[in-house]
Amino acid sequence: MNIILSGFNGAMGKNVLELISEDESLMITSGIDRKPNKYYTFKQFTDYSDENIKGDIIVDFSHFSLVPNMLEFCKRTHTPVVLCTTGLTDEILKQIEETSKYVPIFKSGNMSLGINLLIDIVKKASTILEDFDIEIIEKHHNKKVDSPSGTAKMIANSIKSVLNEKEFIYGREGNDTKRKKNEIAIHAVRGGTIVGEHEIIFAGTDEIITLSHSARSKKVFAKGAIEAAKFIYGKESGLYRMDDMLK
Numbered sequence: 001m002n003i004i005l006s007g008f009n010g011a012m013g014k015n016v017l018e019l020i021s022e023d024e025s026l027m028i029t030s031g032i033d034r035k036p037n038k039y040y041t042f043k044q045f046t047d048y049s050d051e052n053i054k055g056d057i058i059v060d061f062s063h064f065s066l067v068p069n070m071l072e073f074c075k076r077t078h079t080p081v082v083l084c085t086t087g088l089t090d091e092i093l094k095q096i097e098e099t100s101k102y103v104p105i106f107k108s109g110n111m112s113l114g115i116n117l118l119i120d121i122v123k124k125a126s127t128i129l130e131d132f133d134i135e136i137i138e139k140h141h142n143k144k145v146d147s148p149s150g151t152a153k154m155i156a157n158s159i160k161s162v163l164n165e166k167e168f169i170y171g172r173e174g175n176d177t178k179r180k181k182n183e184i185a186i187h188a189v190r191g192g193t194i195v196g197e198h199e200i201i202f203a204g205t206d207e208i209i210t211l212s213h214s215a216r217s218k219k220v221f222a223k224g225a226i227e228a229a230k231f232i233y234g235k236e237s238g239l240y241r242m243d244d245m246l247k
């Protein structure tokens, strides 16, 4: 399978490159990033307008601002995409829905197996611990551009899918911030080289349950993205998620 790697210079791009180089069934035929890299032999492009971009599927770990043009390319050339970039706006999310009518799109804010299992457990805990206050804490490295993390948003949305009328707030500050019953607060911590930590706190009266996931290397995400590429290649148009692959 020929891969178009979006964001090849980035931390995740490098991890994907390394795994692809160990897999004989995969090859990078084109790469997209804003700066060229003289060490790479595949064809490099700075955006999706070039007609010479070739490949069977895109693996994207880049920047949200690149996503709209990438989706137009997918639609125009019928190229499926594994979309791992986070920080997606509502407008981009709408474009993803629309584009998935024409091509397969695999989208997840977190490509690890563990987070996807955690989300199932969190949903179950939320229905049982209905009266508990729920807060989410995510921690990432100091180079991360978006907050809260795509994973924290996924976790919050999964809780909302089972408990209606939840309202998300992002951190707290000020003299009138007493917790409301229906709040789910999301807190973002940034520092050093933290790969990715997510903690969901269920605080009740006199008891607390904390569920958490800790990624110990970026490889876990790269591996998940490559598995997703193999999974959606040749599939019908549509929006695919981790759940579909793990069934």
Ligand SMILES: NC(=O)C1=CN([C@@H]2O[C@H](COP(=O)(O)OP(=O)(O)OC[C@H]3O[C@@H](n4cnc5c(N)ncnc54)[C@H](OP(=O)(O)O)[C@@H]3O)[C@@H](O)[C@H]2O)C=CC1
Pocket (backbone or CB within 6 Å): 007, 008, 009, 010, 011, 012, 013, 033, 034, 035, 060, 061, 062, 063, 064, 065, 066, 083, 084, 085, 086, 087, 108, 109, 110, 111, 112, 143, 146, 150, 221
């Ligand atoms: N779904 C998942 O499991 C995971 C998702 N991610 C997401 O993937 C994305 C990339 O992560 P990561 O590799 O760590 O990030 P990096 O910042 O290391 O890499 C992003 C790459 O995109 C490039 N880029 C191209 N256009 C732009 C632009 N307009 N602004 C900024 N950067 C641009 C950057 O170039 P330059 O170096 O010149 O800035 C860089 O090469 C993020 O959205 C992150 O949240 C990350 C890990 C796991």
Ligand SMILES: O=C(O)C1=N[C@H](C(=O)O)C[C@H](O)C1
Pocket (backbone or CB within 6 Å): 086, 109, 110, 111, 140, 144, 148, 149, 150, 151, 152, 195, 196, 197
């Ligand atoms: O930027 C990162 O590094 C990560 N981003 C994803 C997110 O926003 O949730 C996934 C992972 O936590 C690492």
